[in-house]
Amino acid sequence: MATSFTQTLSNGVSSVEFWLLDINYDVIDEEPIIYMWGVTRDDKRIVVVEKNFRPYFYVLTDPGNIEIIKKKLQPYRVLSIDRVEKKYFGRPVTAIKVTLSNPRTVPEAREAVASLAGIREVLEADIRFYMRYMVDKGILPSSWLEAKVREVEVPRGWQVDEAYEVVGDITVLDEKRAPKLRTYAFDIECYNKYGEPDPERDPIIIISRMHDAGEEVFTAENGGERRLIEEFVEDLRTYDPDIIFGYNTNLFDWPYLLKRAHVNNVKLKLGRNMGEPAQSVYGHFSVVGRANIDLYDYAGDLQEVKIKTLENVAEFLGVVPKSRRILIDTNRIYEYWDDTSKRPILRQYALDDAKSTYLLGQVVLPFGIQLSSLVGLPLDQVFAASVGNRVEWFLIRQAYRFNELVPNVKERREETYQGAIVLKPKPGIHKNIAVLDFSSMYPNVMIKYNVSPDTYVPPDEDVPRDMVWVAPEVGHRFRKEPPGFYRVVLESLIRARKEIREAMKRLDVKSDEYKILDERQKAIKVITNATYGYSGWSLARWYKREVAEATTAWGRELIKKTISYAEGLGLEIIYGDTDSVFVKNDEEKVAKLIEFVEGELGFEIKVDKVYSKVFFTEAKKKYCGLLADGRIDVVGFEAVRGDWAEISKDIQEEVVRIVLTEEDPWEAVDYVKKTIGELSRGKVPLEKLIIWKTLSKDLEEYEVDAPHVQAARELKRLGYRVGKGSKIGYIVVKGSGKVSEKAKPYVAVKSPDEIDIDYYVKRQIIPAALRILEYFGVREEHFLGGKKQASLTDFF
Template sequence: MEIEFYLLDVTYEVVGKEPHVILWGITRNGERVVLRDRRFRPYFYAIINERIDAETVARKIRSFSEAESPIIEVKPTEKKYFGKPVKALRITTVIPEYVRRYRERIREISEVVDVLEADIRFSMRYLLDHGLEPCGWHIAEVMETPVPAKYRATRFYEVVSSIKPIGDTRPPRDLRVMAFDIEVYSETGTPHPERDPVIIIGVKTSSGEVKQFIAEELSDKEVITEFTDYILRYDPDIIVGYNSSRFDWPYLMERARVNNLKLDVGRRRDGQPSQSTYGHISIPGRIHVDLLNFAEEIPEVKLKSLDIVADYLGVMKRSERVLIDYIEFPRYWRDPARKPLLLRYNLEDVESTMGLAEKFLPFAMQLSSITGLPLDQVGAASVGNRLEWFLMREAFRRDELIPNRIEKEAEPYKGAVVLQPLPGIHENIAVLDFTSMYPNIMIKYNIGPDTIIREGICSESEHYVAPEVKHCFLREPPGFFKGVLQTLLSLRKQIRGEMKKYKTDSPEYRLLDERQKAIKVLANATYGYMGWVAARWYCKECAEAVTAWGRKTILSVIDYARVIGLKVIYGDTDSLFVENIPDKITRLSEYVERELGFEIKIDKVYKRVFFTEAKKRYAGLLEDGRVDIVGFEAVRGDWAEIAKEVQEKVTEILLSEKNIEKAIEYVRNTIAELNQGRIPLEKLIIWKTLTKSIEEYEAEAPHVNAARKMKRMGMKIEVGDKIGYIVVKGSGKISDRAEPYMFVKDPKLVDTIYYIDHQIIPAALRILEYFGVTDTQLKRVASTAGRKSLFDYTKKT
């Protein structure tokens, strides 16, 4: 019989001496099912010397066979490796863990050139070989059998023949998602799971149900039991949390151990959460997604706390929700008047988590489908690892052997063109972007580790020669990366064409839009991937050649713009800021397409844009009234929120109203509010990351001293933690007066002079000093006589 099912996850088990691939899925009629494939066996490859008889080497390999996991086949096979034909042996065994054991022994055989694909996890090997797509629909030839007692499923099937995707990535209509969040009671700062109980667990489901499991006094045994029972009763397919891989699940796992409980929440009985690949927490038969992984990819958000990210993405306004520091939880928990606020705080965390899931999951599911990485892994994996799994799938389809990952030293190379900007304010400026510049360079010049010629004669007739660096690439045949990128860009173009058939608010449009975004992310990551030292297909010369051709391309476009009288204000990598003169921009676009074979389009238009003399630093007013700020230091992590806010508001006033005096007055008013204690303390927190252990720091930096104070209060401080501190009044160095933000409750304690001199005024002056404004003028009421207006700084373009 045949069934259609939506693939959630894949795992494997070794039963006796037989590996079983376990597929977790949902059928069209909403049944949660398990499919088992007992036919698949682990294997890897050995490349052998071309002049050696394959059977001679095969006999040596068979002699290594062990009874626990015998070598059941050594098969000669023709493969390609970096585009070149090689003689290889495919070695198959029984128990997946023995692959690496055999690898080490076979590597020692003198006739073996290399051993490949022995580091691919067995369950992922199965996905690769069958071309399966997590978060996609599949059809399988199966035989139904009774559901084994160890599985929580409606039906159980044995895969007896083919299994393949059908190209449909629409999620099941009744896909069940559950968001959760825990609150912990600790009298001594950072909670310790061996000691401090979970007092509240909040959940919200995609069907709209909201529940809280609340401790009696300080006993959390019942809370954890009720939460576990609820998961089994609701039976979610996807569980989402925020920082749940690093905090919520590990904490619950340890509290369950302390309480002598089993956190049995999987679709496999005794399927307790465990740490898996990329550090994520895995739950058998369900998908756990830590949404923080996706929030960390939003560069505009400096502090990645749940409330700030939810506010930024329009899920829940921070100004309208309850905010409580975790060190205050005991006070709220013990006070009957305040306890309802703590409960509401937890509910709003859960609401925010579900809201973020609705934002992130559609993209994540498409990324999972395209890369072949299961949904719980695709967020935790780096961009390089996501792309690598896609490349591995393409390599398998093209009969290419997959290289090993080899740790190497980082090798720097020259990057992209960044022009010196024309400083000042410019009116009506268009930003032109090359469409997929680096991927198209790789396609045009056939760049890749399989096409580079490192030895021999390099001729223009047979090779592409990179400018400046002179790296040489074959014109023919098309390389692996060229083929992969053509596939990606063609697929994205096809999807964008398909999107035009639907209304922008339709489910079909949204699904296709998330898919094309995922493809764009992968295509744009390809160039950087080649320069990533951990990449399987690492090629420093390839990455270097791409940037060299990129520099030549953009410089030739700048030259042509000047020839036709189109002023270029600024350029960076694959973007140019030019006068918005439509007929000249059209001529420039036609030149780029006709002469260079690329596409360049208007990305956005600034009504007004301001540049300093520094590269990668500008602020612009868009046509819809929004303000774009790029590269000013008040957006860095070691500045307080008030500095960022002042800089943005000053920029908005200058660009929107052309009023220097109003901008100065705004800064003065902010200083006055600070002196009056009317600036919220949260806007004065300075965040800095600990890049090494506290003991390793020799200099007394403010965030290090603050971390030491937190540690003395019993808080757990680790490398990578963001330390938030506020500078308070007193004598001594600033580092001595850096107090952990949660300990500062009274605005009168704040060192306002520090914040004025080192935060507010420097942030404002990065913009205002260009117009002749000084720090002295920002601190006092000054005469405006003789000062230039903003119009005096506007470039007539």
């Protein structure tokens, strides 16, 4: 809903302090208006409008071409064309700054200028208008701002207490504590008799929600789907949340809700401006005036959680254990709806989803706020954006401060380069092993050797040897002076994090101040450590393969020198990977090694963890260790791929536990044999045997009958809607022929008697167990009745 904001309630100029929650813009009568949505000190929801900012871009060309540019841009309401002095990759350049009236004309104007002869580049024309405003004004989202304003009338229907128009400066206040934000989590359940629900056909039957004041389940039992959606809209608008949490809502719930609302002729007027959710950048859905956060985006960064279901993530983060919630097979939701006696179970399941989402949101939100205010992306975008995008927006803000032009995004092919050093491990079980970890190794390499796109010296450029750093092995050169763009940025980040951690030492760990600072330092760490990877990302604006390649070369040299010195001390090296070294925990020698690395090599290193026992095979990046507190670390062994059933994962986790805690591989063999017996007797739940695989293309495009493709074709014959992107679950049943000929949709498997026991034993259970146990001399026949050979003590 557009508004002109023309009626002024008072001519007096005042100051307002508010926490910036959301920002967007509109164009009214060819003039852009920026809307900043916030929360004030006294808990009011306000909108602050800016009407005086205009879009612009830069042109790299001969200054004599200004008149040609003016003529070409006559149709686009140009406000000014100015000659400005900037830097581009650290080199001074003269640029032409073109300022327009309407941001929506920028793409056409850019193309018009780019088509002229003599134009080298058109820069910064692709920076979103409201982001351009925040960068130029130094405004940070998820932060406290103070603005000189004049109060204006609140547009009719808008859910704000007050409205203001900017008439002076806006400054960021030095305060990290967020206001009390109203949070709201929801989840939808759809009728799915034919597999994956189809929004063209299948109605929403339940919407559950939990907010700060309580929980509720809305169903289609009374009044049908239309009334259900209306109740949800009314409930959300009545509570008027600042934050909306969901799980996979950007990919599923929001588009589904919008489609079903349209079918039922209902408007999802959920924005504070009465607007409907709309898909925006990074695929996220924007709900104007609120922050819509899809926690599935956050889960994407949790490497420890392989299958990122809501219940798995909630359990991993300790908010809702699986044992304390209802779990049902989501593909059978329609059965619970059709059987009215089961509907209470379905309602509780839906409510448990909303509760898990809400509690997960409370855990994630403090980090999201700090990450948002650090990199400058609004709260609803910061998780949806890739790590590369987060780093890039942080760098764009720094570039503005340093008068650096921002390069364009360019299509590039992926370029490979040698990565980190990974030593071949000493196989076996080792006791009392210390893991020495370099603190921010790659960022510190980039700082020490001034590695940056603007300090790179091309091979054909003649520079005295004493003025450059030369990377080992690869020979790339970087100027020692002046400090490069990356160096300045990384130094400021590392310095800020150290200051925060020092401040944390003086605080009570239970205090709010400590928690806020802890989330802040985590956010800084994420961006600091991601900068190296960003430099080698093919989509990066500041892409430079030589930067990434030189950084890893110096990293390899650092690890080699560390290992060489450790061996000279008589320390046994068990393994090394990227920025970590595993050594026998001889405390005196470890202390000497740390002193050498920090004193002679100039890098910080510390003992990150100590394993009471750790097990390696001959393979790199695969180990499992037992920590002093009883926790088990498993790296690289996980049998979790598209062609593994859950029973394989369960088997492997228990085998690791037995091997490390009981120190008897044959006890693990007995456990596996027991599980095989339970499978043979039909005692293993069918859900444990489902193999999940996603269709990467439409069924008609498959030339080979893979198991999941065959199962998908059967589902289609049964009336289910399947296609590209559908997640297919199948079970291998008895029969002759290839596995694909025995793959049956799991919804069609009714009894354990149908299961192909031999397949699951020989292709699922035993291979998962042998990934750990084959090192101890265990072979397939030992699970099928063979005798024992060695004990674990033979392998120390």
